[in-house]
Amino acid sequence: MRKGKESGKVPAANILASAPSERNLGAFQEFGCRTTHCNLEVLQDSTLVFLATKPHILPGVLQEIRPAVGSHHVIVSLAAGITLSALQQLLPARTKVLRLMPNLPCVVQAGAMVFARGDSAGDQEATLLKSLLSSCGLCEEVPESYINIHTGLSGSGVAYVYLFAEALAEGAVKMGMPGPLASRIAAQTLLGAAKMMLETGEHPAKLRGDVCTPGGTTIHALHQLEKGALRATVMSAVEAATNRAHEMGYK
Structure with missing residues (x-):
């Protein structure tokens, strides 16, 4: 998201970031993005939602936002190890979910990323995600079974x-x-x-x-x-x- 903003793909005013403390929001504020401490506000104000939490934190976040998730939302999880099946069980039925695994060089726009789509995510959602992330490096859609291999490889x-x-x-x-x-x-x-x-x-x-x-x-x-x-x-x-x-x- 940060490098997407630098490349002009996403205006800063269109990004709303949520985190428990100001310390986690500093980088977004430097780029002129809007920030909040309320996860539900992000759901109310955004269509494409990235979940970038530690794996043990994510189930609680999903429980919190579940009532606000609608058919117009696209949920993208960056949490390591949490499968699409688990994500779909923790979200409303037919939620459009994708699972993304980046690597560290994304911060210098030379990353290697793979993603897999859930049962209700279609070509439109996959194309949107790939287009946005192209500013951060190589981005490939893969079967979910490749994501752990990507972790070991990249x-x-x-x-x-x-x-x-x-x-x-x-x-x-x-x-x-x-x-x-x-x-x-x-x-x-x-x-x-x-x-x-x-x-x-x-x-x-x-x-x-x-x-x-x-x-x-x-x-x-x-x-x-x-x-x-x-x-x-x-x-x-x-x-x-x-x-x-x-x-x-x-x-």
């Missing part, structure tokens, strides 16, 4: 990339490059590699092969990564995070 995956970036920079520091410069170059290296994947549509194995020359520096370095089981370790990390997301889910 939600938690951001941390894997930071760890790899840190290791890249530390390798350069070991060889004599100043730390700040090494960190900037590591970040740009990751950015450039990601951009090539997205813009060329090539499989990463093809792009990796393009960097390698017979007997060159890259193939020697890749041999070390393979000996360290980097590929298998990363696959196991995605699996572990996906399984944990499933364990934490509300049925």
